[in-house]
Amino acid sequence: MQLHEIREARTAKVAEARSLLTAANGANLTPEQQSKFDAIKAEITALEGQEQRAQFIEDAERRSMGQPVDKPRQDMEGQVNVLDAIRCQIENRAATGALAEFQAEAKRMGIEARNGGILVPTSIFEKRATMTTTGAAAVVPDDYRADQFIGLLRNSMIVRQLGARVLTGLRGDTVLPKATGAATAYWVAEGDALTESGTTYSSVKLEPKTVGALTAFSRNLALQSNPSIEALLRDDISAVVGLAVDKALIHGTAAAKQPVGILNVTGIQTASLATLSWAAIVAMLEKLGLENITANAIVTHAKAATKLQTTLKDATAGSEYLMQAGRVAGLPAYVTNQLDAKTGTPNTGRVIAGDFSQLVIGEWGATEVLANPYAAGYYEKGDVQLRIMHSMDAVVRHPKAFVVADDLGL
Template sequence: MKLHSIREARAAKVAEARTLLSAAETEKRSINPAEQSAFDKIKAEIQDLEGQEARAQFLEDAERRTAGVPVDRARAELEARVSVIDAINAQIENRALTGALAEFNAEQKRQGMQARGVLVPQSLFNETRAAQTTTTAAGIVPEDFRADQFVGLLRNSMVVQSLGARVLPGLRGDVVIPRQATASTAQWLAEGDALTDSGLTFNNITLKPKHVGAITELSRQLLQQANPSIEQLVRDDFINVVSLAVDKALIHGDGVKQPEGLLTAATGTGTLATLDWEALLTVLEGLALKNISPNHWLTHPEVATKLRTTLREAGLPGYLLDGGQMAGLPVAITRQLDKKAGTPATGRLIVGDFTEIFVGTWGSVDILANQFAEGPYSRGAVQVRILTTMDMVPRREEAFTVIEDIAL
């Protein structure tokens, strides 16, 4: 019997004994032999229930103190057995989901996830494999699932995330993260002086679900294959379809339909109109004065070329960007950071602590297959829509400095 059931039964017996005694008290008499016998029986039952309660409580406490069995591996094994191709084919063939795919979707629906198509785990798009083979599936089964090392969807192509952004997976609804805005200050006092209140102040940063999706096309012949290499090919195609849009938004996002990108959110600005070593150090000094320790530069390929061909000091060896680093910090180069439009266009450079970025992901990836879309149908192909939900917010906007005046 469960602990709560034992307690309910004991409470009922106590109430029964109280009712028996109350009858005699109301009539202002002692209990008679029959009532005494009934009371003794109830008393014995209460004592027995108290013994059961003590034993059940002991077991619950012991179980609570027992180290739990990690469930990450079991979940990883389930997710690793899910096939993206099977998710598409089940919709094309209009059949019920089976196996690991059915189990995963049932679990997601129990957690409140809704989908127009079929849900597949985000982890399918995160794993790293040294090689693919058509003779074994070992390459797609993780040896050790590390939830603490989770890297979100699209890891291979997301420049911002590769620079250290923190990923918060499996979110539900809006996520509010408290943030300390000001700190207390210490004060030196003379004898009898009173301390001045310098209490902390707080505000919040919020991650809100924002949806990104794309439509791609797969041939029927491709979907009829059933080996790990083709499965990985389909996954990589989905990654490539969505990754550029996500990465672009993390930098240029307007904060309306898209996440608020770094160019919009960052509060620090700098200038490299005069491109020299002293100007670079001035930019870094501005971050140091805010107690920010930057970990990366981010720039466009044309800006990188300019930096690689600009001497640190006239007449002396050494360039501003040398060996992939500038002023001791690594430089990430991507076309995802656009030049600033104008006549002429100027180059952009972002520097900051990219670990101050939170990237949130909601739920799984929704895959909806449409075999009757007009164009793909005529070619014997299948149209596939991919949807995922994410958002990005810097924990501290002052952790980044944006420079937009580099002459090219």
């Protein structure tokens, strides 16, 4: 069945289950009704599994063709207003418009906010934060010019842009099956018997890790209707939570209660750029080729990028630089200070090359925003305390899909 057919079938089954409970009118279900309810429940669960699989395939097909994923949902999420999510909590009223539509969609998927919070789509924070403020007083004067606001300089979020796969709407821990060995083909003479061989399997597991932050701002800021203030608030949340997630996808460790980032995944390949040259770059990428991996990007940080952009491929006149026009060896090169230099005496630069679609990100629910105008120390001043929480995890499907060099002289 197509995705829309699966959703229609599931909606019909939910309505059927609801009618059974309504017919019971609060009384216990009869054995016959209970049996029917259990059968419907099993069908709903099966349809939900089909929906997740169909959604994954549809999204993958859209990405492969360069099309936006789930355009109607994307449009709806783009209309969600974070400021409205905060205001409706302060004013103790129900969500309206696109925000209400998103709450209904999340509830349909079994995602509900806890403790009176409001859910907002994580996707609206997936951009570079360029307009933020460290104090509410800077953005509420009478003649406020949001278009001229000078925000903090933030690291750029990078990992999702590189094609990492995202699984949304997860509930329990999620296990991804993984083939670790293939069957073997044999040449035989006439009359010879084939030798039996089989594929071997293992699995990788996604378990929710939660990141959150507490911040505060004035009540007047929350009540402003200027769309630019919504952008400021959205970008600030992005800087608080989005950058923390992005950093963990690269550097995260289990000891810090984070997803295990690419640099700490057991089995990733290593290379050396201590003697920086075109041959060393090619040798680094060769390691991926030997594992049947086609790299889709290279990631480095500012100081390492400077070194790459000032080192010639060849001493011959007219030679290109190792990194030129935003590319290294024909691959797009991304520069972000989310990737740290390796600490030492002296520090050395890092370069990561690989197929970033081999990184799978799992998300449980959506980003939850809870505004509390009654928190001690804030209520007296009329300020609002804001709590942001997001649960996710990440695994690398094939560790050998990445190669890291961390000895580049700076």
